Amino acid sequence: MFRNQYDTDVTTWSPAGRLFQVEYAMEAVKQGSAAIGLRSKTHVVLACVNKAQSELSSHQRKIFKVDDHIGVAIAGLTADGRVLSRYMRSECINYSFTYESPLPVGRLVVQLADKAQVCTQRSWKRPYGVGLLVAGLDESGAHLYYNCPSGNYFEYQAFAIGSRSQAAKTYLERRFESFNDSSRDELVKDALIAVRETLQGETLKSSICTVAVVGINEDGTNEPFHILDQDAVQKLIDAFEIVKEPATEAPAAAEPEGADGAGASDAAQDPPAPAAADEGAAPMEI
Amino acid sequence: MSRFSPYDNNGGSCVAIAGADYCVIASDTRMSTGYNILTRDHSKIYKLADKCILASSGFQADMKALQKLLAARHLIYQHQHNKQMSCPAMGQLLSNTLYYKRFFPYYTFNVLGGLDNEGKGCVYTYDAVGSYERVGYSAQGSGSVLIMPFLDNQLKSPSPLLLPAQDAVTPLSQSEAIDLVKTCFASATERDIHTGDNLEIVVLNAGGVHREFMPLRRD
Numbered sequence: 113m114f115r116n117q118y119d120t121d122v123t124t125w126s127p128a129g130r131l132f133q134v135e136y137a138m139e140a141v142k143q144g145s146a147a148i149g150l151r152s153k154t155h156v157v158l159a160c161v162n163k164a165q166s167e168l169s170s171h172q173r174k175i176f177k178v179d180d181h182i183g184v185a186i187a188g189l190t191a192d193g194r195v196l197s198r199y200m201r202s203e204c205i206n207y208s209f210t211y212e213s214p215l216p217v218g219r220l221v222v223q224l225a226d227k228a229q230v231c232t233q234r235s236w237k238r239p240y241g242v243g244l245l246v247a248g249l250d251e252s253g254a255h256l257y258y259n260c261p262s263g264n265y266f267e268y269q270a271f272a273i274g275s276r277s278q279a280a281k282t283y284l285e286r287r288f289e290s291f292n293d294s295s296r297d298e299l300v301k302d303a304l305i306a307v308r309e310t311l312q313g314e315t316l317k318s319s320i321c322t323v324a325v326v327g328i329n330e331d332g333t334n335e336p337f338h339i340l341d342q343d344a345v346q347k348l349i350d351a352f353e354i355v356k357e358p359a360t361e362a363p364a365a366a367e368p369e370g371a372d373g374a375g376a377s378d379a380a381q382d383p384p385a386p387a388a389a390d391e392g393a394a395p396m397e398i
Numbered sequence: 399m400s401r402f403s404p405y406d407n408n409g410g411s412c413v414a415i416a417g418a419d420y421c422v423i424a425s426d427t428r429m430s431t432g433y434n435i436l437t438r439d440h441s442k443i444y445k446l447a448d449k450c451i452l453a454s455s456g457f458q459a460d461m462k463a464l465q466k467l468l469a470a471r472h473l474i475y476q477h478q479h480n481k482q483m484s485c486p487a488m489g490q491l492l493s494n495t496l497y498y499k500r501f502f503p504y505y506t507f508n509v510l511g512g513l514d515n516e517g518k519g520c521v522y523t524y525d526a527v528g529s530y531e532r533v534g535y536s537a538q539g540s541g542s543v544l545i546m547p548f549l550d551n552q553l554k555s556p557s558p559l560l561l562p563a564q565d566a567v568t569p570l571s572q573s574e575a576i577d578l579v580k581t582c583f584a585s586a587t588e589r590d591i592h593t594g595d596n597l598e599i600v601v602l603n604a605g606g607v608h609r610e611f612m613p614l615r616r617d
Contacts, residue, residue, distance in 0.1 A: 177477070201477050205470050 113139065123235045133239060134232050137261035140241035144187035146277050146310040147174060149245040150270035150284065150303055151256040152294045155327030155335070156247035158185040159303040161274075161310060162320050175324045175339055179204040181214045182248035183324050183337035187274035188261075189241035196240060200224065217248030221257045221265045229263030243273045249326055249334070272306060279309040296327055300340075301352050316353075318346035405457050405505045406431055409592025410442055411541030412453035413579055414511035415553070416519030416534050420572045420603035423511040424579045425453045425539070426587070426614060428595040438595035438616065445607065447472055450485040450512035451600055452492070455539030456526070457505035464504050467495060485512030489522040489530060496528030503527050507538035512602055519602075541586035541593040548582055572601060580612055587614045 118124050119132035126132060147160040162171035175185045176197040182204065186193030203223055207215040224244065231237040239261040246257040258273065259265045270288045272280035283306050291299065303323060308316040323345050326337035412425040429440040443453045444465045452468070454461045471491060475483050483491070489510055496504055503526045510522040523536035535553050537545035553570070570578065579599060587594045597612040 198477075201474070205473055209466055209470050 121235060122232055122237070122239060131232060131262075134262045137239035137241050138243075141188040141243035141261065141273055142275060142277075144190070144242070144274045145174070146272060146274035146280060146307065147185040147187040147243075147245055148270075148272040148277070148280050148284075148303055148306045148310075149185060149247055149256045149258075149268070150288075150291055150299055150306070151247070151254045151268075152296075152299050152327075153292050154254055154329075155294075155296045155299055155325060156249070156254045156256050157296075157299045157303040157323065157325050158183060158245060158247050159300075159307045159321060159323045160185050160187070161307060162322055171320075175322050176201075177324075177337050177339070178220075178246075178248075179208075179214060180336040181250065181326060181334070182217055182220065182246065183326055184247070185245040185324070187243050187245075187277075192240045192242040193244065196224065196227075196242065196244060199227065200246075214250065216250040216252070217246065217255045217257065218250070218252075220248070221246050221259055224259050225263050225265045228259065228261060232261075232263055245271060245273060247324075247326055247337070249328065254327060270306075272310070274310075276310040276312060279312065280306040283309045296325065296329075296335075297348075300325065300348060304345075304349060304352065316349055318342045318349060321345065404502075405460075407456060407505070407540075408436070408458040409540045410455040411537060411539035411545060411583070411586055411590065411593045412442055412455050412507070412509045413537045413545060413549070413582055414453060414509045414521040414523075414535065415549075415570070415575045415579065416511065416521040417570055417572060417575055419513075419517055419519065420575070420601060421451075421511040421513060421519035421521065422572070422575045422579055422599060422601050423451045423453050423509070424583065424597060424599040425455065426541075426583060426593045426595060427598055428593060429458060430592050433591070435595075441598055443598055443600055444469075445600075446488055446510075447482045447485075447512070449602065450483065450488045450510065451602055451607075452508060452510050453538075454506040454508040456507045460504040461506045464495065464506055464508075468492065471495075484515050485510065485520050485522075486514055486532075488512070489520075489532070492522070492524065493528040493530045496524060496526065500527050507542070509536050509538050513604075517604060537582070539593075541583075541590040544586045544589055545582045548585065549578075552578060572603065576601065576610075583612075583614060 118126035122133035145161045145163040149158045158175055160174045164171045172190050177183050178200045184197055200220060204215045228240055231239045244259040248255050256268050257265050258268055258271050269291055270284040287302060307321050322339060324339045327335045329335055409430040410426050410428055414423045423443060425442040427439055427441060429436045442455055445451050446468050472483055492510060505526060508524040512520060514520040520532055521536055522530050522532050524530045535549050576599060583597045594614045595616055597614050599610050601608045
């Protein structure tokens with residue numbers, strides 16, 4: 113995308129019928145670190161890569177709990193994401209105060225989309241520079257939506273946004289047909305594998321990713337939206353990295369997965385001590 | 399012609415007693431209006447946070463509105479601070495919320511019970527417009543005039559003027575406190591027409607929340 117004479121204002125159309133400022137805002141989403149979401153009939157999992165500005169700083173929070181039944185993962189300008197999360201939380205609280213019942217996810221994403229649209233039609237505003245993956249549960253089941261800065265929103269079975277998200281999307285496209293019937297644990301495993309795809313060779317550790325789940329358990333009780341504990345995530349990572357060798361990923365996996373698995377486990381085993389000392393000590397974890 | 403009154407008194411009594419590491423909050427479950435009973439089975443106790451329980455008597459519509467407001471404020475606090483509100487914090491919030499409506503008050507007489515930041519029992523007692531104080535025990539509601547003198551007799555903490563300074567906490571064991579509460583209500587039920595039916599007792603301690611019921615006279 114190159115600079116042109118129609119991109120100064122969000123209120124200026126280009127001759128081809130495009131709003132460049134809005135498209136530039138969507139570019140901001142692509143610059144953020146990856147966020148991935150997938151859903152089954154009963155659960156939704158969000159996972160994201162935590163990039164820290166430097167070794168001295170803490171990781172940015174990219175996953176926010178909005179209510180017991182809704183959570184959101186963001187990519188792009190995290191400040192905008194924080195503000196929108198606060199808006200979503202406030203909407204949920206107001207709705208349940210008035211109606212004594214949880215806000216349906218579909219309603220919330222529409223409100224969010226309308227809010228984003230306003231910023232594409234005011235000369236004194238700018239579009240929000242953040243993409244949101246909204247995961248939620250309501251009477252009609254589990255849902256995953258993507259809200260973009262343009263004010264559009266779509267429902268997905270699985271999606272990935274942010275930098276290097278194409279690698280994750282390729283993996284998800286291969287596997288998405290089975291997600292609807294996946295168990296909660298299989299879904300989390302798929303999310304972690306998708307996150308690993310975006311890392312392009314870097315070792316997957318629980319200190320650089322965050323995973324959150326919301327869903328309905330088999331016995332009918334709700335699993336409220338919560339972020340999984342780092343140790344639990346590391347155990348899951350260890351479980352499937354080891355299992356890589358017997359190639360239980362046979363149906364969808366084949367060669368590419370096998371090669372990746374071998375590469376990843378080699379990298380993991382080669383310098384275990386020095387890597388752990390450098391990166392294991394999570395700096396300034398909030 | 400009598401003016402429309404926005405208030406009504408639905409009666410009932412609430413008590414809370416703070417112990418060294420527990421807090422007992424109790425209230426009857428009778429809801430009345432005038433000389434009539436609306437229901438024998440209405441709880442006046444509401445859990446606001448893990449370590450904080452509110453018991454209110456008075457006008458139940460205002461009580462419900464107050465509970466909802468505080469619960470919503472607590473959610474906002476949790477989103478902002480990533481933790482539950484402590485009982486002293488909730489105590490201040492309740493006071494501010496009540497005073498906010500100083501010129502059209504919540505007709506509620508509240509007692510807040512829970513564990514403070516050190517795990518000791520704490521009880522805060524309020525008037526309708528938010529004046530509050532941390533005490534070792536308190537009673538509010540229609541039966542409070544009967545219960546309070548009895549609690550004073552059994553539990554009176556030494557005067558705050560005494561030296562050395564003494565805790566506002568009762569030196570009773572948890573089961574003794576529960577028995578005391580049962581006695582209070584059994585007596586109040588005898589003489590207060592608005593108190594009776596069933597007694598709901600909630601105990602808050604390090605192990606969590608425990609709830610029990612005791613039938614009271616239904617006349």
